[in-house]
Amino acid sequence: xxxxxxxxxxxxxxxxxxxxxxxxxxxxxxxxxxxxxxxxxxxxxxxxxxxxxxxxxxxxxxxxxxxxxxxxxxxxxxxxxxxxxxxxxxxxxxxxxxxxxxxxxxxxxxxxxxxxxxxxxxxxxxxxxxxxxxxxxxxxxxxxxxxxxxxxxxxxxxxxxxxxxxxxxxxxxxxxxxxxxxxxxxxxxxxxxxxxxxxxxxxx
Numbered sequence: 001x002x003x004x005x006x007x008x009x010x011x012x013x014x015x016x017x018x019x020x021x022x023x024x025x026x027x028x029x030x031x032x033x034x035x036x037x038x039x040x041x042x043x044x045x046x047x048x049x050x051x052x053x054x055x056x057x058x059x060x061x062x063x064x065x066x067x068x069x070x071x072x073x074x075x076x077x078x079x080x081x082x083x084x085x086x087x088x089x090x091x092x093x094x095x096x097x098x099x100x101x102x103x104x105x106x107x108x109x110x111x112x113x114x115x116x117x118x119x120x121x122x123x124x125x126x127x128x129x130x131x132x133x134x135x136x137x138x139x140x141x142x143x144x145x146x147x148x149x150x151x152x153x154x155x156x157x158x159x160x161x162x163x164x165x166x167x168x169x170x171x172x173x174x175x176x177x178x179x180x181x182x183x184x185x186x187x188x189x190x191x192x193x194x195x196x197x198x199x200x201x202x203x204x
Contacts, residue, residue: 009051012043012047012051013051013052015041016037016041016048016051016052016058017058017061017062017065019037019040019041020032020037020058020059020062021062021065021066021102022040023036023037023040024062024102024103024107025102025103028103028106029059029103029106029107029109029110029111030110032055032058032059032062032107033055034048034049034055034058037058056111056114056116059107059110059111060111060116062107063104063107063108063111066098066102066104066107067098067104067123069098069102070094070095070097070098070104071123071124071126073094073097073098074091074094074124074126074127075126077090077091077094078126078127078130081130081134083133083134083137084134084137084138084141085134086131086134086135086198086201086202088159088194088197088198088201089194089198091127091159092159092163092190092193092194095159095160095163095164096163096167096190099163099164099166099167100163100166100167103167104164104167105163105164105165105167105168106167106168108164109168124156124157124160127156128149128152128153128156131152131155131156131201132147132149132152135147135152135201138202152201155197155200155201158193158197159193159194159197162190162193163190166186166189166190170186170189170190171186173189174186174189
């Protein structure tokens with residue numbers, strides 16, 4: 001057991017979330033348990049309940065933390081783009097990191113099965129607006145009709161959903177369309193989807 005340390009309330013919450021994220025990464029959602037995290041930090045179960053209330057609330061806070069990090073990464077990425085640039089592959093890598101590498105997809109699925117419903121909306125709003133502006137510029141240059149905002153929203157939703165679904169059950173999805181699932185590579189599948197979406201955003 002780790003040595004107990006006195007922390008400010010904010011530092012204590014950050015430390016709890018850090019420990020919960022390590023458990024999530026190593027063991028998946030089932031590993032994010034109050035008793036284990038308390039043991040990792042050398043604190044009591046009651047201390048975690050004081051800051052987060054329930055296990056579900058802690059996991060919700062953890063999911064929101066990963067979501068905020070994803071949004072920050074997206075903001076930093078799109079800020080570096082030229083005005084008419086849309087780098088769908090770069091966006092795909094960010095979704096892949098959050099949903100698969102950081103286990104956000106499995107965490108969201110666990111919470112959904114536990115009855116959780118997300119609050120708020122518009123997490124990817126700034127990304128959609130940035131991509132849509134680039135599409136409008138490209139349409140003007142090519143003297144094409146400007147795309148509808150809903151078309152851009154659907155495209156970004158599909159990009160996000162594809163990476164989330166692949167992180168949760170991509171292997172099962174590929175197994176449903178091939179007698180030999182080993183012949184299909186999930187990374188190639190995501191590249192295929194990214195190329196389709198990139199082509200659509202460039203041409204529509």
